[in-house]
Amino acid sequence: MIHPTAIIDPGARLADDVEVGPFSVIGADVEIGSGCVIGSHVVIKGPTTLGCNNRVFQFASLGEECQDKKYHGEPTRLVVGDNNVFREGVTVHRGTIQDRGETTIGDHGWFMAYAHVAHDCVIGDHVIMANQATLGGHVTLGDHVILGGLAAVHQFCHVGAHSMCGGGSIVTKDIAAFVMVTGNPARTHGLNAEGLKRRGFESESISELRRAYREVFRSRRTLAEVLEEFDQQSLSPTMQQFVDSLKAAKRGLTR
Incomplete structure (x- = not known):
C-alpha cells in the first residue's frame, strides 16, 4: 500500500x-x-x-x-x-x-x-x-461553486453558493449566490439556471430567483431599496439564501 x-x-x-x-x-x-x-x-x-x-x-x-x-x-x-x-x-x-x-x-x-x-x-x-x-x-467559496479555467479570485472575496465563474474571470468583488459571472473585471450575466436545474431546484424556485435577479441586477433601483423590499416579504429558504448573500457582501457586489 x-x-x-x-x-x-x-x-x-x-x-x-x-x-x-x-x-x-x-x-x-x-x-x-x-x-x-x-x-x-x-x-x-x-x-x-x-x-x-x-x-x-x-x-x-x-x-x-x-x-x-x-x-x-x-x-x-x-x-x-x-x-x-x-x-x-x-x-x-x-x-x-x-x-x-x-x-x-x-x-x-x-x-x-x-x-x-x-x-x-x-x-x-x-x-x-x-x-x-x-x-x-x-477567500470563501460557498457550496457548489464552479470556477472556470484560469479564473482568479481576489483575496477576501466571498463567492456565493451555486454561482459560476466563467473561464478567465477576474473576480475583485463579492459574488451573490446563484448567479453567473464572467469577464475582466467579472460582471454578472444572468442566473445559473442550468446548474440549479441539474441540482434539483424546482422550477418555481428558479422563477422566483429570476425575478429577484432582475430587481437586483437589471433594474435602476439601488441595492438598498431592493433589500428593504425583500425584508418586508416572507421569503422562501432559497430566496433567503440569495438575500443573505447580498447582505454579506463586504468588498462590494459584482454587478
Whole structure:
C-alpha cells in the first residue's frame, strides 16, 4: 500500500488502507483518513488533516507554508473533508494566525490541474475549480461553486453558493449566490439556471430567483431599496439564501 520509495515521517498518522505512491513525502503532524489514495511525487506537510476517500494525483502539494510575508512558521493548519480529488500540480496552503489559522476544504471537491487554494480560504462542499483557477488568501467559496479555467479570485472575496465563474474571470468583488459571472473585471450575466436545474431546484424556485435577479441586477433601483423590499416579504429558504448573500457582501457586489 505504501511504496518503498515514499518517505513517511514517524509523526504522521495514516489509516491502515491508505495508499502512497512512489517518491511521495508525508510530513509530521499529517493525518490521512481511510480510503485515501496518494499518488507519486506528492508532498503533504502538516499540521494537515485529510478525511476519508480523498485522491491526490502526482506533483500536488498540500499543507505547505503559505505565500504570505506575515507568516513566520507558526503551526497553522489545513483541514480537508471527504471524497475530494486533487489533480496534478494542485497547491493548497495552510492558514495564518492573522486570520483563522486554518485553511478549510469541505467534501466532494474537484480541484483540477494546477489549481491553487491560498491561505485561510474556506471552501464549501461540491466545489469545482477548473485548471489553473486561483484563489487569493482569505477567500470563501460557498457550496457548489464552479470556477472556470484560469479564473482568479481576489483575496477576501466571498463567492456565493451555486454561482459560476466563467473561464478567465477576474473576480475583485463579492459574488451573490446563484448567479453567473464572467469577464475582466467579472460582471454578472444572468442566473445559473442550468446548474440549479441539474441540482434539483424546482422550477418555481428558479422563477422566483429570476425575478429577484432582475430587481437586483437589471433594474435602476439601488441595492438598498431592493433589500428593504425583500425584508418586508416572507421569503422562501432559497430566496433567503440569495438575500443573505447580498447582505454579506463586504468588498462590494459584482454587478
